[in-house]
Amino acid sequence: MGYHIDRVLRLHLRFYQLLGLHGLPLPGDAHPSRKAWLLQFWAGCLLTGFSTIAFVCLTSDDDYLYHDDAFSCFNDGMKYGFAEMAVLSIYGETLPGQRYHLARFWQLYGARTPPAGTLRQQLVQHRRYLIQLYGLVFLELVLLCLFVSVQDISHHILLFWSTFQPFVFLVHLRNTQFLLHLELLRQQLVQLECELGLLVEYSSFASVAASFAGFEDYLRRRVREKQLMYERIYELCISFSRAFSYSVLTVLLMIYIRITVDCYFLYYTIYMSIDNIDYYMLMPAVMQIPAFLYASQSCMQMVPRIAYQLHNILTTSSALSLQIQNFSLQILHEPVRIDCLGIIVLDNHLLTRIACAVCTYIIFTVQLMPKLSGSSI
Amino acid sequence: MSQVTPMVQPLLLQFQQLFFLSKVVGVLPQDLTKFRHKNVLEKSRNGMIYMLGMLALYVGLYNLLIYSFSEEDRTLKATQSTLTFVIGLFLTYIGLIMMATDQVTALFNQGKLGELYERIRVVDERLYREQCLVNNSCIAKRIRIMLVMTIIFELFILLTTYIELVDYTQWLSLLWMVSAIPTFINTLDKIWFAVSLFALKERFEAINATLEDLVTEHEKFQTWLTGDADAPEPHTADSSETQPPQYDSNLEYLYKELGGIDIGSLRGSGGKNNKVAPIAHSLNSFGESIQTPRKPHQPNPNPMMNMAHESELSNATKVEEKLNNLCQVHDEICEIGKAMNGLWSYPILSLMAYGFLIFTAQLYFLYCATRAQSIPSLFRSAKNPFITVIVLVYTSGKCIYLIYLSWKTSLASKRTGISLHKCGVVADDNLLYEIVNHLSLKLLNHSVDFSACGFFTLDMETLYGVSGGITSYLIILIQFNLAAQQAKDAIQSFNSFNDTAGLVGAATEFGNESSTLYDLVTTTMMTPSNY
Numbered sequence: 001m002g003y004h005i006d007r008v009l010r011l012h013l014r015f016y017q018l019l020g021l022h023g024l025p026l027p028g029d030a031h032p033s034r035k036a037w038l039l040q041f042w043a044g045c046l047l048t049g050f051s052t053i054a055f056v057c058l059t060s061d062d063d064y065l066y067h068d069d070a071f072s073c074f075n076d077g078m079k080y081g082f083a084e085m086a087v088l089s090i091y092g093e094t095l096p097g098q099r100y101h102l103a104r105f106w107q108l109y110g111a112r113t114p115p116a117g118t119l120r121q122q123l124v125q126h127r128r129y130l131i132q133l134y135g136l137v138f139l140e141l142v143l144l145c146l147f148v149s150v151q152d153i154s155h156h157i158l159l160f161w162s163t164f165q166p167f168v169f170l171v172h173l174r175n176t177q178f179l180l181h182l183e184l185l186r187q188q189l190v191q192l193e194c195e196l197g198l199l200v201e202y203s204s205f206a207s208v209a210a211s212f213a214g215f216e217d218y219l220r221r222r223v224r225e226k227q228l229m230y231e232r233i234y235e236l237c238i239s240f241s242r243a244f245s246y247s248v249l250t251v252l253l254m255i256y257i258r259i260t261v262d263c264y265f266l267y268y269t270i271y272m273s274i275d276n277i278d279y280y281m282l283m284p285a286v287m288q289i290p291a292f293l294y295a296s297q298s299c300m301q302m303v304p305r306i307a308y309q310l311h312n313i314l315t316t317s318s319a320l321s322l323q324i325q326n327f328s329l330q331i332l333h334e335p336v337r338i339d340c341l342g343i344i345v346l347d348n349h350l351l352t353r354i355a356c357a358v359c360t361y362i363i364f365t366v367q368l369m370p371k372l373s374g375s376s377i
Numbered sequence: 378m379s380q381v382t383p384m385v386q387p388l389l390l391q392f393q394q395l396f397f398l399s400k401v402v403g404v405l406p407q408d409l410t411k412f413r414h415k416n417v418l419e420k421s422r423n424g425m426i427y428m429l430g431m432l433a434l435y436v437g438l439y440n441l442l443i444y445s446f447s448e449e450d451r452t453l454k455a456t457q458s459t460l461t462f463v464i465g466l467f468l469t470y471i472g473l474i475m476m477a478t479d480q481v482t483a484l485f486n487q488g489k490l491g492e493l494y495e496r497i498r499v500v501d502e503r504l505y506r507e508q509c510l511v512n513n514s515c516i517a518k519r520i521r522i523m524l525v526m527t528i529i530f531e532l533f534i535l536l537t538t539y540i541e542l543v544d545y546t547q548w549l550s551l552l553w554m555v556s557a558i559p560t561f562i563n564t565l566d567k568i569w570f571a572v573s574l575f576a577l578k579e580r581f582e583a584i585n586a587t588l589e590d591l592v593t594e595h596e597k598f599q600t601w602l603t604g605d606a607d608a609p610e611p612h613t614a615d616s617s618e619t620q621p622p623q624y625d626s627n628l629e630y631l632y633k634e635l636g637g638i639d640i641g642s643l644r645g646s647g648g649k650n651n652k653v654a655p656i657a658h659s660l661n662s663f664g665e666s667i668q669t670p671r672k673p674h675q676p677n678p679n680p681m682m683n684m685a686h687e688s689e690l691s692n693a694t695k696v697e698e699k700l701n702n703l704c705q706v707h708d709e710i711c712e713i714g715k716a717m718n719g720l721w722s723y724p725i726l727s728l729m730a731y732g733f734l735i736f737t738a739q740l741y742f743l744y745c746a747t748r749a750q751s752i753p754s755l756f757r758s759a760k761n762p763f764i765t766v767i768v769l770v771y772t773s774g775k776c777i778y779l780i781y782l783s784w785k786t787s788l789a790s791k792r793t794g795i796s797l798h799k800c801g802v803v804a805d806d807n808l809l810y811e812i813v814n815h816l817s818l819k820l821l822n823h824s825v826d827f828s829a830c831g832f833f834t835l836d837m838e839t840l841y842g843v844s845g846g847i848t849s850y851l852i853i854l855i856q857f858n859l860a861a862q863q864a865k866d867a868i869q870s871f872n873s874f875n876d877t878a879g880l881v882g883a884a885t886e887f888g889n890e891s892s893t894l895y896d897l898v899t900t901t902m903m904t905p906s907n908y
Contacts, residue, residue, distance in 0.1 A: 227802050322810045326801055329817040333794035342784055342837035364852045
């Protein structure tokens with residue numbers, strides 16, 4: 001545990017530890033190995049609890065699922081099924097094998113970043129993440145309060161929401177955990193780009209005004225330092241995708257399935273004129289996927305910027321140009337690419353695909369609706 | 378070369394059991410005795426005849442199976458919607474087609490397959506000369522696990538279906554056993570592909586590990602060079618970067634050996650003055666000659682004992698040869714990968730088509746079975762949800778494992794470039810940069826990607842498309858099924874109502890009014906909307 005993290009990060013990591021999402025002891029904890037064991041035990045307890053809820057809901061005859069017609073019941077069951085899958089993968093990743101990659105991430109991050117000075121600086125540094133986290137949580141809580149106060153709660157609604165909402169909270173907070181890691185990655189990339197920009201300015205200044213002996217060599221060494229830095233950032237990215245390989249997939253899948261199913265229910269409740277406004281609870285889920293995809297895209301977009309800055313450096317000696325060539329080739333070999341298990345690149349293009357897919361399935365299910373309800377009546 | 382040849386075990390040595398099994402059931406035609414004695418795959422005319430005979434036998438038996446179970450399908454055609462019947466008919470022969478593709482391809486490729494493994498052996502020898510050993514022992518274990526899994530899955534599906542869903546009082550029902558043959562043969566053939574692919578992946582990883590070892594060794598060497606145990610990162614110190622390190626290293630090694638003088642103090646006083654090239658080179662060759670090939674995935678044989686670290690990366694001319702050789706071997710493995718992909722391209726295409734169609738069909742038939750509709754007799758396993766799940770896991774597991782392995786192999790081949798760059802950056806030598814840039818471009822241009830006949834690449838992105846396709850088609854099929862059922866119900870109730878309406882009309886003798894009533898009722902019944 002030879003790394004330092006600032007206070008804001010520390011606070012939030014503690015919060016994730018409480019939820020069993022961050023299975024590592026923080027630096028400076030007394031008894032790290034005992035703490036790790038305790039965290040794992042806690043994660044196991046939470047997993048058992050969630051799994052029991054899902055099992056009871058799926059098998060019980062009570063009104064947990066919407067029982068009026070078979071297709072709606074199947075849809076509700078699917079929501080629970082995918083939520084359970086997400087929970088399984090989330091807590092599965094706190095096991096020691098997977099935890100290693102997360103530890104590597106924090107080690108790499110903590111080893112090379114000097115902690116920001118005051119609390120205010122820290123808040124400014126992490127503002128993107130903080131705004132997203134508190135915005136999303138606030139929205140979710142406000143909607144929940146509104147829902148409870150406006151809606152007259154029937155037996156089914158009470159049972160369904162009291163069991164399903166914990167899953168939703170957990171999965172959404174996991175998503176904000178991804179946001180945190182991606183934001184740290186982005187900060188590193190932005191910093192690298194800035195430093196390269198400085199080198200560009202030096203080199204152009206030296207070429208027109210004053211140069212000194214050994215300047216080229218100095219520049220070359222600086223470029224090499226940046227190369228090492230980029231290599232570390234790439235490893236950061238790799239350890240992020242290894243640490244969260246399955247849960248990125250299942251969390252996105254669960255939110256996606258929920259959106260699709262709830263869009264169906266939105267139409268269904270209006271069509272059958274049922275007194276239920278719980279489809280408003282969909283809003284936070286709709287915000288989660290773009291937030292994540294935007295964060296990952298903003299990481300991936302930095303790489304071409306870095307390459308651009310790199311080639312802006314003015315060269316006069318062959319040694320420097322060789323070094324720049326080497327860095328450029330290295331960037332080609334090590335693209336920062338965030339994809340869940342190689343299945344799909346997580347950028348805004350995926351967002352359009354998801355939107356298209358949701359629309360298509362809505363049309364399918366809406367077509368299906370009269371036939372299904374007609375047969376059940 | 379002659380002294381290293383016996384050191385490298387041929388890869389085929391691990392394939393003994395698999396080859397024997399494949400030979401018996403007729404997956405491969407090659408000569409058994411030559412394989413036993415020399416571990417080579419050679420063409421065999423007898424094997425070819427035997428295999429063709431087996432193929433004919435399987436086709437005959439399978440047709441007999443279809444014929445003997447087709448009695449039930451006649452009733453299906455009469456009672457059920459035509460959609461289910463047509464899907465069943467369309468998919469009747471797909472398993473057989475898949476099996477025939479495998480076997481015919483194996484017949485055509487019987488010469489080339491042997492050459493492929495010969496090329497892998499040559500690669501192993503070259504890797505051995507570069508002191509990176511590949512451990513083949515886990516391959517035999519892998520084959521065994523895969524075989525056991527296959528047999529468990531096949532037997533489970535076969536027996537549960539036979540006991541639960543086949544009327545086993547008739548002796549003809551024993552023919553049901555034939556239904557497992559196509560998938561079993563297909564799986565055996567795919568195990569060959571999967572394990573060979575895995576072997577290629579291991580070779581890529583061995584190359585990567587060798588390169589990474591060079592890096593870690595050099596890093597250790599540099600920390601040792603700066604003589605500062607506290608500094609974990611040797612690159613930050615500017616003073617150590619400006620001087621060529623190879624001379625100092627060997628000299629310090631010499632001092633260390635001779636007098637045990639403190640290195641730090643020596644460096645503090647000496648620094649750049651110690652450039653005595655001839656001694657350095659003689660020492661270096663001495664250091665090399667006692668070095669033995671390392672075991673794979675062990676960075677340094679005894680890092681604690683060997684206090685004076687050696688780094689090959691500090692000698693650019695020598696390491697150039699090594700890097701060149703490694704990259705050539707990498708190219709050769711890529712070429713082997715492409716050749717292997719070519720050999721199995723049609724079988725993989727047919728497997729993927731089979732996987733997609735059967736997955737969709739099985740789920741659709743499961744839906745039909747839950748709605749108490751009858752389904753084609755060959756797909757009777759869909760009547761039981763549990764067996765269906767096992768069938769789906771088996772089929773999709775086969776497809777996904779191949780895709781996953783191809784993707785991983787492709788990633789491992791790309792990883793070599795990354796390791797190469799690490800070497801370059803860590804060594805920080807102009808000559809080495811030139812070499813690394815050259816080789817890195819070469820690696821960029823020469824990557825291996827697996828595809829099924831060029832129709833789609835075998836990587837994880839394909840899964841996204843396929844899963845989307847399966848869901849869409851399933852929903853469409855279920856919609857058609859629902860529509861057909863509702864039309865049928867409407868016609869039935871219309872017919873029954875027709876009779877009653879006729880009776881009512883005749884009894885009350887209000888011809889005109891009954892006909893309007895009749896119109897009203899038919900229109901309401903024929904539009905299956907909800908109220």
